[in-house]
Amino acid sequence: MSDTLPPCPQCGSEYTYEMGELIVCPECAHEWSPSEAAEAADAALIRDVNGNVLADGDDVVIAKDLKVKGAGGGTIKVGTKVKGIRLISDGVGDHDIDATVEGFGRMQLKSSVVKKA
Ligand SMILES: [Zn+2]
Structure with a gap:
């Protein structure tokens, strides 16, 4: 645990104390x-099928047909590479990735069906 406390998430004040x-x-x-805040931040991360955290611009591989x-x-085959994904928070249903799949064009994917390349 570091000695530096985070600033107030509400007003940005640096004079926080424990x-x-x-x-x-x-x-x-x-x-x-602070532990609950860290958990909330962690839960907001988008992870692939193996639990690896995904980021904008990552290359991924489709994990299932x-x-x-x-x-x-048509069918996007397992193993298809998808380059430069973009994470989205307003996808349809639980789609959380926006990407261009070669041969299929731009579409939304679920992070649960991809793995980090
Ligand atoms: Zn405050």
């Missing part, structure tokens, strides 16, 4: 638990 398990902000009276609905249709 009080037991909590960090307290003297300026806006906000109290929070994917049926493509709509125009053209």
Whole structure:
């Protein structure tokens, strides 16, 4: 544990202090638990099928055959490389990746069906 406390997430004050398990902000009276904040940040990360954290611009490989609905249709085969993914938070359903798949064009993918290349 470092000696430097994080600034208040509410008002940005640097004059936070520890009080037991909590960090307290003297300026806006906000109290929070640093371990819970870390867990929330961790839960927000997008991970591949193996649990590796994905980032914008990563290259991934399709981990299972994917049926493509709509125009053209077809199946994206397992092992297909997808370059330069973009993480999205407003995808359809639980789709959280926006990417261009060669031969299929731009589409949304689920992080649960890809693995980091
Ligand atoms: Zn504050």
